[in-house]
Amino acid sequence: xxxxxxxxxxxxxxxxxxxxxxxxxxxxxxxxxxxxxxxxxxxxxxxxxxxxxxxxxxxxxxxxxxxxxxxxxxxxxxxxxxxxxxxxxxxxxxxxxxxxxxxxxxxxxxxxxxxxxxxxxxxxxxxxxxxxxxxxxxxxxxxxxxxxxxxxxxxxxxxxxxxxxxxxxxxxxxxxxxxxxxxxxxxxxxxxxxxxxxxxxxxxxxxxxxxxxxxxxxxxxxxxxxxxxxxxxxxxxxxxxxxxxxxxxxxxxxxxxxxxxxxxxxxxxxxxxxxxxxxxxxxxxxxxxxxxxx
Amino acid sequence: xxxxxxxxxxxxxxxxxxxxxxxxxxxxxxxxxxxxxxxxxxxxxxxxxxxxxxxxxxxxxxxxxxxxxxxxxxxxxxxxxxxxxxxxxxxxxxxxxxxxxxxxxxxxxxxxxxxxxxxxxxxxxxxxxxxxxxxxxxxxxxxxxxxxxxxxxxxxxxxxxxxxxxxxxxxxxxxxxxxxxxxxxxxxxxxxxxxxxxxxxxxxxxxxxxxxxxxx
Numbered sequence: 404x405x406x407x408x409x410x411x412x413x414x415x416x417x418x419x420x421x422x423x424x425x426x427x428x429x430x431x432x433x434x435x436x437x438x439x440x441x442x443x444x445x446x447x448x449x450x451x452x453x454x455x456x457x458x459x460x461x462x463x464x465x466x467x468x469x470x471x472x473x474x475x476x477x478x479x480x481x482x483x484x485x486x487x488x489x490x491x492x493x494x495x496x497x498x499x500x501x502x503x504x505x506x507x508x509x510x511x512x513x514x515x516x517x518x519x520x521x522x523x524x525x526x527x528x529x530x531x532x533x534x535x536x537x538x539x540x541x542x543x544x545x546x547x548x549x550x551x552x553x554x555x556x557x558x559x560x561x562x563x564x565x566x567x568x569x570x571x572x573x574x575x576x577x578x579x580x581x582x583x584x585x586x587x588x589x590x591x592x593x594x595x596x597x598x599x600x601x602x603x604x605x606x607x608x609x610x611x612x613x614x615x616x617x618x619x620x621x622x623x624x625x626x627x628x629x630x631x632x633x634x635x636x637x638x639x640x641x642x643x644x645x646x647x648x649x650x651x652x653x654x655x656x657x658x659x660x661x662x663x664x665x666x667x668x669x670x671x672x673x674x675x676x677x678x679x680x681x682x683x684x685x686x687x688x689x690x691x692x693x694x695x696x697x
Numbered sequence: 698x699x700x701x702x703x704x705x706x707x708x709x710x711x712x713x714x715x716x717x718x719x720x721x722x723x724x725x726x727x728x729x730x731x732x733x734x735x736x737x738x739x740x741x742x743x744x745x746x747x748x749x750x751x752x753x754x755x756x757x758x759x760x761x762x763x764x765x766x767x768x769x770x771x772x773x774x775x776x777x778x779x780x781x782x783x784x785x786x787x788x789x790x791x792x793x794x795x796x797x798x799x800x801x802x803x804x805x806x807x808x809x810x811x812x813x814x815x816x817x818x819x820x821x822x823x824x825x826x827x828x829x830x831x832x833x834x835x836x837x838x839x840x841x842x843x844x845x846x847x848x849x850x851x852x853x854x855x856x857x858x859x860x861x862x863x864x865x866x867x868x869x870x871x872x873x874x875x876x877x878x879x880x881x882x883x884x885x886x887x888x889x890x891x892x893x894x895x896x897x898x899x900x901x902x903x904x905x906x907x908x909x910x911x912x913x
Contacts, residue, residue, distance in 0.1 A: 434853050434854065435799070435800040435801075435827070435854075514805070520759065520763045581755075584755060585754075585756070588755060588758060589758075590758065590759050591760055592757075592759070592760065592761070644882065645852040646852075646882070646884070
């Protein structure tokens with residue numbers, strides 16, 4: 404690959420993919436199944452989803468490895484398969500990627516708390532994220548994205564672990580924020596300013612937010628990130644909140660047109676990399692690609 | 698008045714998450730021969746309620762919530778044995794069976810709700826995550842629970858909240874227990890549509906919902 408993702412970011416806004424979990428469920432992922440297992444059991448489906456995002460205009464897809472660190476997998480009794488499942492995730496995405504497009508290794512939160520709130524230490528988290536990062540690197544990703552983080556301490560441990568295990572890969576970090584009258588805060592009470600400062604110091608190559616917020620609320624958050632850093636800013640908003648009708652049909656509260664309405668504002672507010680999170684699908688990405696082309 | 702000062706100090710210790718102070722004050726209350734139920738109702742419980750309000754306002758976050766809940770637990774660990782010794786029945790606001798429904802392993806929010814309910818005076822039986830629907834009923838029957846709290850984070854597992862209410866109806870238990878639902882996708886409308894008795898958006902509101910359910 405001659406051109407890096409940073410070359411692309413310099414030229415124009417870069418487009419990630421949309422929701423993966425949502426798509427996997429649509430393709431029939433059974434209730435309670437660990438999504439990462441489909442990288443070895445139904446790689447055809449996972450590859451098809453990645454391909455549909457590239458076809459819709461994504462420059463980058465994230466691997467099906469969101470819950471793939473050992474601590475998270477332990478809930479399914481699969482902590483012994485970190486290397487197998489994550490390297491498979493990377494390979495499947497790589498197979499779907501046309502020349503010149505990128506694959507980002509997705510690393511989501513452990514779901515556990517660090518001491519004193521929980522039982523884990525920062526070095527245990529570092530180790531788990533490191534193991535995952537190594538496997539994703541082995542499978543051929545172009546970069547790593549540590550995402551949906553709600554604890555800055557965990558994000559930093561993940562960044563350290565990834566840096567140690569895969570030193571040649573750039574690492575992006577996105578946190579998830581709630582919107583309060585006082586401003587944007589993570590679950591643990593982290594602010595944008597303090598988070599960015601710490602993450603930059605630890606060597607992240609791009610920062611931003613994903614999940615929890617819809618595209619409208621994400622605009623203000625992008626602005627806050629833009630004010631805090633010169634690094635590329637990433638924003639991947641949810642299509643609102645999921646709602647379930649009585650007969651089991653899922654719909655997301657922010658429809659397609661409403662979602663994309665805020666994309667120009669997100670770009671104007673300073674987002675360099677955009678994508679979609681829960682509830683978004685290739686149709687959302689197709690519309691977002693149109694905005695970027697303009 | 699000495700007692701008012703004691704209650705204020707206790708409330709402050711909980712709000713500040715000062716565990717040694719909360720424990721010290723518990724011992725002091727025992728030493729003074731104070732009415733321990735009153736100490737809990739006027740000192741500790743208002744403290745944890747204030748914490749809940751600060752959380753709702755977005756001024757307190759998870760670390761503060763957890764450390765205050767731990768203060769509460771540490772104080773109760775000192776007061777409750779003392780009350781048992783003196784044969785004073787600690788007033789329980791009600792019995793709650795709580796868990797994350799089967800197919801769903803998310804438990805952070807549910808753990809918080811369990812902590813807050815306990816801190817606010819409920820007797821809580823936490824079944825964990827990925828709990829088979831029948832287990833909720835079994836535990837509720839055995840413990841003669843008042844409330845069953847179901848957490849679900851995924852739209853797919855949310856359906857189990859609906860199935861649970863249907864199961865209650867089939868077994869002729871509908872109305873016997875107050876069912877409260879929670880988790881990111883839960884809404885008031887969802888709770889109404891499925892026939893649940895309440896819903897809450899976060900741990901602090903869950904306490905309010907549980908108290909309201911007991912009042913009905």
